[in-house]
Amino acid sequence: MDEKQIETFDVIQTSESRTDDVPERDEGLSKDIDYKIDDVPPWYVCLILSFQHYLTMLGGTVTYPYLISPHLCIPDDDPSRGYIISTTFFISGICTFLQTTFGARLPIVQGCSMGFLVPILAILHLPEWECPVRNPNITLTQDEAAEIWMPRMREIQGAVIGASLIEMIIGVTGMVGFLLNWITPLAIVPTISLVGLSLFVEASHSASGHWGIAMFTIILMVIFSQFLKDFAIPHPKYSSKTGWATGQFAVFKLFPVLLTILLSWSLCAILTVTNVLPQGNPARTDNLLSVLEDSPWFRFPYPGQWGLPTFTLAAILGILSGTLASIIESVGDYYACARLSGADSPPKHAINRGIFMEGLGCVIAGLYGTASGVTSFSENIGAIGITKVASRRVIQYGSLLMLLFGMLGKFGGVFVTIPPPILGGIFCIMFSMITAVGLSALHFVDLNSSRNLFVLGFSLFMGLCLPKWIQANPGAINTGYGLVDQTVTILLSTNMLVGGFIGFVLDNTIPGTDEERGILTWRKQTGTVSNSGGNLPIKSFELPLISKFLKKCSIFKYIPISPTYEEGSIKEKFINLRKHFKKEKSHEISGVC
Numbered sequence: 304m305d306e307k308q309i310e311t312f313d314v315i316q317t318s319e320s321r322t323d324d325v326p327e328r329d330e331g332l333s334k335d336i337d338y339k340i341d342d343v344p345p346w347y348v349c350l351i352l353s354f355q356h357y358l359t360m361l362g363g364t365v366t367y368p369y370l371i372s373p374h375l376c377i378p379d380d381d382p383s384r385g386y387i388i389s390t391t392f393f394i395s396g397i398c399t400f401l402q403t404t405f406g407a408r409l410p411i412v413q414g415c416s417m418g419f420l421v422p423i424l425a426i427l428h429l430p431e432w433e434c435p436v437r438n439p440n441i442t443l444t445q446d447e448a449a450e451i452w453m454p455r456m457r458e459i460q461g462a463v464i465g466a467s468l469i470e471m472i473i474g475v476t477g478m479v480g481f482l483l484n485w486i487t488p489l490a491i492v493p494t495i496s497l498v499g500l501s502l503f504v505e506a507s508h509s510a511s512g513h514w515g516i517a518m519f520t521i522i523l524m525v526i527f528s529q530f531l532k533d534f535a536i537p538h539p540k541y542s543s544k545t546g547w548a549t550g551q552f553a554v555f556k557l558f559p560v561l562l563t564i565l566l567s568w569s570l571c572a573i574l575t576v577t578n579v580l581p582q583g584n585p586a587r588t589d590n591l592l593s594v595l596e597d598s599p600w601f602r603f604p605y606p607g608q609w610g611l612p613t614f615t616l617a618a619i620l621g622i623l624s625g626t627l628a629s630i631i632e633s634v635g636d637y638y639a640c641a642r643l644s645g646a647d648s649p650p651k652h653a654i655n656r657g658i659f660m661e662g663l664g665c666v667i668a669g670l671y672g673t674a675s676g677v678t679s680f681s682e683n684i685g686a687i688g689i690t691k692v693a694s695r696r697v698i699q700y701g702s703l704l705m706l707l708f709g710m711l712g713k714f715g716g717v718f719v720t721i722p723p724p725i726l727g728g729i730f731c732i733m734f735s736m737i738t739a740v741g742l743s744a745l746h747f748v749d750l751n752s753s754r755n756l757f758v759l760g761f762s763l764f765m766g767l768c769l770p771k772w773i774q775a776n777p778g779a780i781n782t783g784y785g786l787v788d789q790t791v792t793i794l795l796s797t798n799m800l801v802g803g804f805i806g807f808v809l810d811n812t813i814p815g816t817d818e819e820r821g822i823l824t825w826r827k828q829t830g831t832v833s834n835s836g837g838n839l840p841i842k843s844f845e846l847p848l849i850s851k852f853l854k855k856c857s858i859f860k861y862i863p864i865s866p867t868y869e870e871g872s873i874k875e876k877f878i879n880l881r882k883h884f885k886k887e888k889s890h891e892i893s894g895v896c
Contacts, residue, residue: 336645338694340410340843346700352692353700355557357708359686360412362560364391365718366733367415369726370505371674374427375459376434376452379590381445382597383452385715390604391415391673393709398664398677399702403695407649407657408844409640410698412683413664415675417737418632418799419625421501423459423674425770425796426618429789430777432458453609460612460669463676465619466626467665474659477651477863479634486631488744488821489755489810493762494628494803496741499734500767501798506734510727512585520567520728527559528732557686560729567725591720598716604709606670617790622676624800626665629678630658636679643684644693646843652868653844659864747821755819758809766802769795 338344344352368387377383391414398413426432432455437443443451473479510517532555540550555562568588574580575587583590637649637657649657665676687693708714748755773779773796780791794800810820817823845866846853859865 336693337691338697340644340646340693340695342694343696344692344694349694349697349700352690352694352697353704355690356412356683356686356698356701357704358558358561359682360395360414360680362564362729363680363682363733364388364395364414365721366726366729367391367417367420367675368673369718369721370420370502370730371423374424374434375455375674376448378437378443378448380593381448382594382712382716382719383445383449384719385594385598385712385717386602386604386608387673387715388718389602389709389712389715390608390671391675391709392705392715393604394664394668394671394673394677396702396705396707396709397667398661399705400699401664402657402660402679403698403702405656405846406660407637407653408695408846409637409646409649409653409657410644410687410693410695411636411640412680412698412701413661413677414680415668415673416625416629416632416678417498417502417733418495418628418678419463419622419675421498421799422621422623422625422793422797423462425793426459426462426621427455428774428796429792454613456609456672456674457611457613458615458618459674460609460672461614462618462622462669463674464612464666464669465614466622467662467669467676469623470626470630470662470665471659472662473630474655474657474662475862475864477655477868479630479654479658480651482627482630483634485811486807487810488747488825489758489762490803490807491631491744492741492759493766493806494624494741494799495632495744496738497763497766497798497802498628499736499738499741500763501770502730502734502737506727506730508727509723509730511724512722512727513580513724516567516571516586516722516724517728517731519570520563520725521731523563523566524559524729524732527555527562531555532559557690563729564721564725567728568721571722571725586722586724588720588722590722594719595713595716599712601710602712604671606667607672609672612669615786615789617786617793620790621793621797621800624794624797624803626662626676628799628803629661629676632681633658633661633679636681636684639681640679640684640687643688646693650844652864652866655868656864744821747825749819749821752815752819754813754815755821758806758813762802762806762809765805766798769801770798 343349365388368384368391372384372387377387395412395414399411402411402413403409435451473482532553534555535551535553537549538552540548571580571586572588575589580587634654637654641647641649661676661678668675668677683698745759748759750756773792777792780788780795782788782791850866853859853865853867860867860869862868
């Protein structure tokens, strides 16, 4: 997640009627794109460009399994950590292909979301899921360790599946627009920003292994992503329109995380070989080489590989907060992706189908066991604006690469050996950016209003205060009913849920004008204008193979995920039925008289 995600809040639709308006495409952006959304480059071009997208999502994908593994009680030297990384890549490939082919049909990459991490940690911090104290003199076998961490994984799997089914319902029923009517900037700010603020403990814990290496990583990340972001390396470039020319490759803007990890990793390797770092130091690169040795060359992930998921209402409700946050983020990403691609703004049916497909992707992730749901990757949307390549086919090739690397066990094992201080430095940058992205929505709001300042400050403060108290007092919620206690504990332990809910309630109940609350400015900056053709299907967003069949059957115009969906058709049908029954009733009354 980077500064490109700030564009999310410039494009989220806040009313159902506006969501399916389809403005004409931005011709300025369209002319600047080398490969447009429906273009099919040669296979070798697709392969090269797709590998670039794969590298772009690499950093964000690797860090999530590293963060969640200790809370699942997986030992540092357990090859299962590498298996989870490989499974995450594999699932990202499946979900990316489904989204680009049958979902929103935008060149958008799917991957694990940090929005799910906060509620998942709240679940794993319950007393029954706390990791047992390990005796350093006893070494557990892989099977013995699995008996400890797999039940925790299965609990998360069931929670993700349950919450994702609700996301699928939201997508297939077209409820996205209704939800966005009530979710305002002052509800979004605490929800997103508290994701980053609540994870500072994880960042500091990882960095504390060697603050020198962590600071070196932070400095490199700042230099690459901020000071050198506009520096481009010239290279030969061929286009069918212009022939050979000199292109500019913004390597530091595209791969700041990857370059930072590689350079910091190299430094740690040098310090390890020269024995500058003592044995056992967390920054050494040889601490976890056994994981790489024990990992198989080839491993095919499969559903239920950690066992059958377990379902509890408390966990499902907790994960639901992360699901709702990912919906808000994804809707904005769809519009940002369409704008950067020079494509038409996605119609209502494409948005609904995209959310439905993300819900399905999360269900698949739950079945395979990634300990997370999936959502759109803002980093790859930004890469489209830099590379000027918006071809859907390129992203589909990228999904195949994710599937391939997800089946290479050694590949996942390599990333397990990254020294924790390096990832700690990355986390410091990443989590601060998540916080900033959340706060960026404040530019819609009148910050001179005491009303808005109260809603903002109180929701942020309580989002930090209440979960902290719950975690410090595990048995504080005691109603006498175990299920109720567990549910309330999880909900009140989730920072983003507490802060977002308080912001949502206060902003929708305390009197204030739409201008003061930032709603008017928010809607103006969506860039959406009324268009009489808004209900007509757009070629780029039509489903492959079956669109002709859907157009022949009029019933599909009532289904919100169909390309032939017509906004208001169902409402109009109910109104006509109501008029018909009223007319029949009036005839009966007149007949009696």
